[in-house]
Every structure is written in structure tokens, then in C-alpha cells.
Amino acid sequence: MDxxxxxxxxxxxxxxxSMLGELCSALAGNDINVEAIGVFHDSAKITVKASNLxxxxxxxxxxxxxxxxxxxxxxxxxxxxxxxAEVTTRIGEEGINIEYCYGTLSRKGSTVSVIMDVSxxxxxxxxxxx
Numbered sequence: 001m002d003x004x005x006x007x008x009x010x011x012x013x014x015x016x017x018s019m020l021g022e023l024c025s026a027l028a029g030n031d032i033n034v035e036a037i038g039v040f041h042d043s044a045k046i047t048v049k050a051s052n053l054x055x056x057x058x059x060x061x062x063x064x065x066x067x068x069x070x071x072x073x074x075x076x077x078x079x080x081x082x083x084x085a086e087v088t089t090r091i092g093e094e095g096i097n098i099e100y101c102y103g104t105l106s107r108k109g110s111t112v113s114v115i116m117d118v119s120x121x122x123x124x125x126x127x128x129x130x
Contacts, residue, residue: 003130038102
């Protein structure tokens with residue numbers, strides 16, 4: 001298991017057709033690759049390469065998106081039953097709350113990545129050995 005602290009861009013996104021497509025197209029049109037995304041009722045949470053973070057935030061600001069930067073964990077897990085249960089249990093046993101979690105799902109490959117917003121990022125990093 002690999003774990004690291006990454007910065008996620010929280011984007012307020014209007015809940016109507018084409019909004020997500022416009023957001024993703026704006027990033028792609030500026031050669032910014034989305035590495036992880038979670039889309040909720042009125043927001044999107046995206047991670048991009050650290051080298052593209054400032055460019056992404058500036059671009060989204062120019063396009064009048066409301067954004068906020070958040071420190072979260074990216075955890076790479078073995079793609080097998082129980083891997084996520086082990087990580088989430090360890091975090092919970094330390095009294096750290098998981099605010100939200102989203103990730104990649106793959107039927108192929110040996111690993112999956114999960115993004116977690118937790119109440120204490122640094123402590124969770126220590127608990128997971130990162």
C-alpha cells in the first residue's frame with residue numbers, strides 16, 4: 001500500500017446538464033489531466049498532477065468557478081477484497097473520521113487508488129505508514 005498527501009480542488013458545480021463536461025473540457029483544453037474525480041450533487045472534487053495545480057486553479061478562477069483547495073490522502077491499494085476495509089478500519093480505530101471517500105474501480109490491474117478526506121490528514125498518514 002502506498003499513501004500520500006495530495007491537494008484536491010473542490011469545485012462548486014451547478015447541478016444541470018453539461019456542467020461536468022464543460023469543466024472537464026476546460027481542463028483538457030489547457031492540457032491539464034484529471035487524475036481522480038468525485039462528483040456530488042453540487043460539486044466536483046478533482047485531483048491533478050501537483051505541477052498543474054496552480055494552472056488549474058487559475059484557469060477555473062478565470063472561468064468563474066468557485067474553488068477551494070483541500071489536503072486529502074491518496075491511498076493505492078491492492079485490488080482485492082478487504083483492502084479498503086483494512087485501511088478504513090485502521091483510520092477509524094485511531095479516532096480519525098473519514099469525511100468522504102472516492103476512488104478508481106478496475107476489473108483489471110493489481111491496484112486501485114482511493115481519495116480520502118479525513119479529519120486529521122497528518123495523523124492518518126502516520127497510521128497508514130506514509
